[in-house]
Amino acid sequence: MALTKYNWILALITICFCVSAFMNGANDVANSYATSVAARTLTMPQVGFLSMITEFVGAVALGNRVTNTIKNGIISIKRFDGNPGSLMLAMASAEFGSATWLAIATTAGYPVSTTQTIVGALIGVGFAADSPVVWSWKSGSVSQVAASWVVAPLLAACFSAIVFSTIKFGIMERSNSFQIGMLAIPFYLAFTCAVLALFLVVEAPTAPSLEEFGAGKAVGIVLGVFFGILILAYVFVRPYLQRRLVKGDSRIKFYHIPLGPLLMRDDPPLYWPAKADGVVVIDYYENAYAAKDSSVGHQSDSEKDVAISTSLEKANPLVVPTARNRIVTPEERFLAPSKHLPAAHPSRLYGFLKYFLFQGVTRDCVSHEDPRLHATHARCKVYDNRTEHLFTYCQVLSAMLMSIAHGSNDVANAVGPWAATYSTWQANKVATKVPTPVWMLVIAGFLLGAGFWFFGFKIIRALGNRITQMSPSRGFSTELGAAITVLLASRVGLPISTTQCLAGATVGVGLMNFDIRA
Numbered sequence: 001m002a003l004t005k006y007n008w009i010l011a012l013i014t015i016c017f018c019v020s021a022f023m024n025g026a027n028d029v030a031n032s033y034a035t036s037v038a039a040r041t042l043t044m045p046q047v048g049f050l051s052m053i054t055e056f057v058g059a060v061a062l063g064n065r066v067t068n069t070i071k072n073g074i075i076s077i078k079r080f081d082g083n084p085g086s087l088m089l090a091m092a093s094a095e096f097g098s099a100t101w102l103a104i105a106t107t108a109g110y111p112v113s114t115t116q117t118i119v120g121a122l123i124g125v126g127f128a129a130d131s132p133v134v135w136s137w138k139s140g141s142v143s144q145v146a147a148s149w150v151v152a153p154l155l156a157a158c159f160s161a162i163v164f165s166t167i168k169f170g171i172m173e174r175s176n177s178f179q180i181g182m183l184a185i186p187f188y189l190a191f192t193c194a195v196l197a198l199f200l201v202v203e204a205p206t207a208p209s210l211e212e213f214g215a216g217k218a219v220g221i222v223l224g225v226f227f228g229i230l231i232l233a234y235v236f237v238r239p240y241l242q243r244r245l246v247k248g249d250s251r252i253k254f255y256h257i258p259l260g261p262l263l264m265r266d267d268p269p270l271y272w273p274a275k276a277d278g279v280v281v282i283d284y285y286e287n288a289y290a291a292k293d294s295s296v297g298h299q300s301d302s303e304k305d306v307a308i309s310t311s312l313e314k315a316n317p318l319v320v321p322t323a324r325n326r327i328v329t330p331e332e333r334f335l336a337p338s339k340h341l342p343a344a345h346p347s348r349l350y351g352f353l354k355y356f357l358f359q360g361v362t363r364d365c366v367s368h369e370d371p372r373l374h375a376t377h378a379r380c381k382v383y384d385n386r387t388e389h390l391f392t393y394c395q396v397l398s399a400m401l402m403s404i405a406h407g408s409n410d411v412a413n414a415v416g417p418w419a420a421t422y423s424t425w426q427a428n429k430v431a432t433k434v435p436t437p438v439w440m441l442v443i444a445g446f447l448l449g450a451g452f453w454f455f456g457f458k459i460i461r462a463l464g465n466r467i468t469q470m471s472p473s474r475g476f477s478t479e480l481g482a483a484i485t486v487l488l489a490s491r492v493g494l495p496i497s498t499t500q501c502l503a504g505a506t507v508g509v510g511l512m513n514f515d516i517r518a
Contacts, residue, residue: 402479
């Protein structure tokens, strides 16, 4: 029989859970895609749609193991034996504290660790309830979680540096980098898919442990996926790249990849072709510096260039860029056209609706106004844009892998306390070791994606290019290194910080410039 007298606690923690999961998505999901947006590989609308899918898959398919750690491993539940109401209140308090801080930090644009937030909230609850905090070195304890916050960024930095070093020295710095890249890109695609396949196999909640599953089977699956994708990449992806990048045919898009060998014809049978005079490859190193309207808004174009150049010369005499063209804001796109109409006019209401639904994924998250940051970017090596374009496809895969990893790891931050409270309420006794219901993971997965859709732009702006210059090859290395680290931690049940992993991976790639100021 359910604890009906504590319905109010269940209602309170349910509300806090929704806020926490939504803000978790707004803050932490940006970690997965920030480098893709900064490198101009993906646009904000594309990231919005992808995040809804990948976060949902990660949370629902892979999120159960870490959720159990958050529920049971941080504080001792024995303190609440025989007093289920106190446990429900303790978990509700932790969820409330976590949701409040995440809402404040996300609104202010601070990229914070949602993992540290919920672990800290649970420790605070443990102190208040006089419940022993699990400090001892054992699985899921505070000691292991805290250690992972140091070890994980270092591992992510090492993984990403290793990946980027193979790209940098094996491809990018060769005189014929594009030709080598055309040969090597299928291997990077195959490797990324093999890593994803490995963790999908051994990380699923119903999957046996790696020991039970058998190393031979795991190796067989990984090698099978690797060589299968390698063959598909050579048969279908390489002709697509040859047609687009070598022959400069802007009519073909990614959805023409299934045509494979047919693209080698002089006049391939293209469905829904793009414009023949379109851009084949964008400039991935385009100047992202944008002058502040407040300081140059009433100057002529030539005066703006002089003002910007002067400010940049003070930061670095070698850097003299011009301002980047300003991108239309959502307010100008959706609200300004109908601003003169009455508030109740259908056109204006439609504008409000479009603004509400799309303002989060139509903002400029690449431009910046910091001359010192531009000076930092200028110290990074610039590689061939065609070779960089090859890695956009790898980067999309690695970003999706990172997002799935985030969904599997960070869904516990919101679901853990809620699941413990619900199971206790339902059983009429302290019950935290029951499996987390799938429907909870479904709701959490949706809220993670929705949080990014509406407010993720704040953290995308704060991350991305803020540490070092991003490009598709660097972004791919960063995301893959961080994703491997997060998935490894999720496998052993450690709720690590994806924010710190991504920061560590970015630093690892940045250090491969061999210039501490780059």
